[in-house]
Amino acid sequence: MTDPTDALLVADCVRKTYHTGAEEVEALRDVDLVVHDGEFISIMGPSGSGKTTLLNCCSGLDEIDGGRVLLDGVDLHSLSDAKRTANRAASMGFIFQAYNLIPVFSAVENAELPLLLAGIDAREARRRAAETLERVGLAGRLKHRPAELSGGEQQRVTVARALAGRPRVVWADEPTGALDSETAEQVMQLLRELNGDGLTLIVVTHDEGVGASANRAIKMRDGRIVNDELVGGAVGGAMTSTPAPTL
Amino acid sequence: MIVVAVLSLPFLFVLARKPILRRLALRNATRRPRETALVVLGSLLGTAIMTGSFVVGDTFNSSIRRTAYTQLGPVDEIVSVNGLSAGPALVARVANVRDPNVDGTLPLVATSASVASIPAPGGPVRAAPKSQLLETDFAAARDFGGDPHATGITGSTPAAGEAVIGIDLARALRLGVGQSIDAFAYGATVPLRVTRVLPKLGVAGYWRGDETASNNVFVAPGTIAGILGRSTTRPAAVPPQSIVLVSNAGGVEGGARLTGVVNKLLGERLGGLAASVNDRKAAVLDRADRSGRSLSRLYTSLGAFAVLAGILLLVNIFFMLADERKSELGMLRAVGLKRASLIGAFATEGWCYAVLSAIAGTFVGLGLGRALMAAAAKLFSRPGDDSGIALHFAFKWASVQRGFVVGFVIAIVTVLLTSIWLSRFNIIQAIRDITEPRRHRPRRRSSYVGLGGAAVGLALTTVGATSLSFLPLMLGPVLVFVGVGPMLARNMPRPVVNTLIAAIVLAWSVAAVPVAIALNINIDVLLFVVQGLVLVGAAVVLTAQHQQSIGHAVSRFAKKSLALRLGLAYPLARRFRTSMTLGMFALVVFILVLVSVFSAMFSGQIGTFTADASGGFDVVVESNPSSPVAFDALAREPGVRAVAPLVTTNVEVVAAAGLSRPREWGATSFDARFVEHGAPKLDDAGGYPTDAAAYRAVLASTDLAIIDASFLASGGGPPDSAIGLGDRFTVEDETSGARHTFTVAAISTPDVADNGIVFGAAAGRSLFGTRAVPNRAYLDVSHPQQFADAFAGRFLAHGGKAETLRRVVQSALSQQQQFFLLMRTYLALGLVVGIAGIGVIMVRAVRERRRQVGVLRALGFQAKAVRAAFVVESAFVAVEGVLIGTVLALVCAWSITLTDAFGSALSFRIPFGAIGALVLGTFVCALLATAAPARSASRIRPAVALRLAD
Structure with missing residues (x-):
């Protein structure tokens, strides 16, 4: 077990239950997780195991029913919605399987969104967004709207959007799920490079290949972490699947 | 179905x-x-x-x-002769008619009178200047027409000194059974005691004039003859009338169908007797x-x-x-x-x-x-x-x-x-x-279809120009411009073509009404609808074409506001949908503002209208035709500077271009004193150099008349027939049946004083004979309001009534304003469509963008910013729509005032208050309609919206 005091993110006994009519589904059962800066973590498991719920709850996108999530020592779920949102804008990036770009915005406008949300000057935000898009290989597609881009290009815009604000951690949910193998490999290569630059990446995936790119692999089943191991050279430090110590 | x-x-x-x-x-x-x-x-x-x-x-x-x-019941035709002496001859010829088309007849004697209550000591005198005395046999009246309940008559015929009055008069004088009244006619006063009050129904409510109140006093047979016997004044303007009421077979409404047949029968029965047959029921x-x-x-x-x-x-x-x-x-x-x-x-x-x-x-x-x-x-x-x-x-x-x-x-x-x-x-x-x-060039097929449309437009324009018909003249050029669009767009950039065509259509739509008015083309209300539609359509296309530039200009004001950027992004990107919403708002705001502007333009003209209608006089006085005021004596009173006596009564317009059946209309004859003092202003003096010259020509001739633009109009809509300068029409005196044909010499300004058809005294004498005795007058007095206030009390026995001309104009304008208000209230329903529409659209937008809102929230977009973005979106569309509608309506109203379509007195005026309230109200309502969907959008939970569940 590593020292959680210098952890970027600590999930402590997180519980989440979905109510579907009279039925209750325990999506997360007392899950503990410690993430350090610079880690590249893959979360894998069968459908319904709680991977995406873990991502939603740990990033503050969804409420939790028990436990707590600390990001840089701050309890995310004790914050108001506005503060939690501001926290997300300041320190997190997201990549979704379905791209989820804003269709009425161009590639550069989509990419600059997090920068503008962080209060960066419009001109500077545009410059940095363009720069990030260039980095993901979309220098010539800045003014194109999502409908005018291929699936791979759209996903790269999503990556650019997730990175443009220089977040502490990027959450990716099946980032290559909608891509062909060649494009998927390009995107993963890009993510590996970014992780190499110190970015913390947490990727939910079904794809063993994607999982193999990570330094640390977490396996989930029935709302619990059943396995958590280092699979490559850890960049940011060790991990643990044991309950996090009281902070 | x-x-x-x-x-x-x-x-x-x-x-x-x-x-x-x-x-x-x-x-x-x-x-x-x-x-x-x-x-x-x-x-x-x-x-x-x-x-x-x-x-x-x-x-x-x-x-x-x-x-x-209520005022006729079984009465279908009214056969009348002047005076009491001709009565027996009339009754002998008509009253005993036996025909399957006739249910019955009822002899009656009637005269106009003024009636006043006899007050208790210290109490107020209440008067009904427009009343009538009636004599008939009540038993016969009950049997008249076969349905006693339709006649309203109960009890026995009143005895001498008794009065059976109608409910309207009882209410006007606030009196009941047992109380006393004075009836004034022909210079005599008859005290009467009320013995019964009858409902306003059938014979009991019988009234021949335009008034909706039936101020009836049934008196004992011989009372009217007694009054005439005691008359101390010169011959009255309107003598008593001997009447036979005729009921056709077929009930109250059904009987009117037989009017033609019965009229013919009555004509045959009357032979050479100078009687008038009035088919009142059919006319009503x-x-x-x-x-x-x-x-x-x-x-x-x-x-x-x-x-x-x-x-x-x-x-x-x-x-x-x-x-x-x-x-x-x-x-x-x-x-x-x-x-x-x-x-x-x-x-x-x-x-x-x-x-x-x-x-x-x-x-x-x-x-x-x-x-x-x-x-x-x-x-x-x-x-x-x-x-x-x-x-x-x-x-x-x-x-x-x-x-x-x-x-x-x-x-x-x-x-x-x-x-x-x-x-x-x-x-x-x-x-x-x-x-x-998007296809950059239209298909060849579209070009051919467009050219076909342009050819149709050309044909319509030709038809419109040659037949002077507004609809084809307005729509023809529009079709031509729109039709050539696809062909032009194959060779020119589409935005340029769209802008050009929309601008041309817009300009033509604004110009079309003044052009039509200049060409003397009759413009119908429906055509304003067509004009509004084309105008709004063109303006929306023009706006949609330049929506990006408008959006960029707006976003410059708030560069840092992401909510604003997001709020504008959707309407700017979805041009078709935005255009539909814009059109929706612009249409309803257009008509509302147009009606408001017209309302303001009319209300703002009270001074001008008063000056135009008064012709240098201050007060108009009326008196009962049976006992008119001696106007010559009035002229000698202190403070009275001038008096222009008039003979005013109703006539039947029996022939005029486009007239489907006779119409009752007011008529006034004037003498030189009316012209010498100025006379009401004319809107169109015809071929005469001045208004005075036109009035003098009419005075000198027995065949010329002046009418106003609403001649033969009804129900607030357009006139039934378009009578203009030089047209001829024939009128009939309802009492004598005498006919006279006039030619329109001039058109007056709006007839707010109800003069109706205006002609010279000579023509009046020719039409009304010895009854052409003045019963109305225009007066120039030193203290108009004081004079008017005192007049009724001073001339109670004459049924005197006076009003300042300013008050007359005010009253007419006030009624007009209320009508406008009613129209605006009705038209405001369109706003409900617009506002409900924007609510519906925003609800759907939230549903549609749920996932995108989820992403934005995940990225750090605050809930209030999401809410603000939706509000900005609806505000942008509402403001654009309101602006388009307002500007177009103002331009349209202004272009109409360039012509004299509503009289030269009407000048362009912007009711800033009314328009401001309308614009602000619309805007606020649009925002309120967006509030709920915007709130619901802001409450979208990102994880749920993104459907990230495994």
């Missing part, structure tokens, strides 16, 4: 025999009940407005028809039908703006539904659903909405009609005014059915056409949710 059944057949077939399509249609319709309710709400207003318009017509029709029961029923139709048309025409706004809303909603289900529709086509089946499923869903909205809209329309008529009842029936219509809410089932059918047909046709349009998509692009690329 057959139309509804026929149009519904294909959908019923789908529901009965096509299980997949039925499932698709019904499940989509019932999937989100709240949103279905919103769609139905948005669509029902069209039906409500149409039904409301028809109900307004029904109410006016029915209210005027009530006159047939005809007036009821005409006014009902005219008002229905007026309301339906103006309501068309709101209906069109409703259609745009429906199209918008269907486009949103199709957009949301794009992938689903693509999949259905991919798995083998034919395009026709897809149209069937979509249109069947729309059919469900159309049926529901038409049913709900019909009921809402009934409520709307009732509310409108409750407001109008106060407007048309004012205390102390005997001429207003007593409105009673009524509707025919046929009108309700018509409202339902029109609403349903509009909805179903819109739905069907939209479904056909929406079904033309590329399957793969739909499945993958890819925007279909």
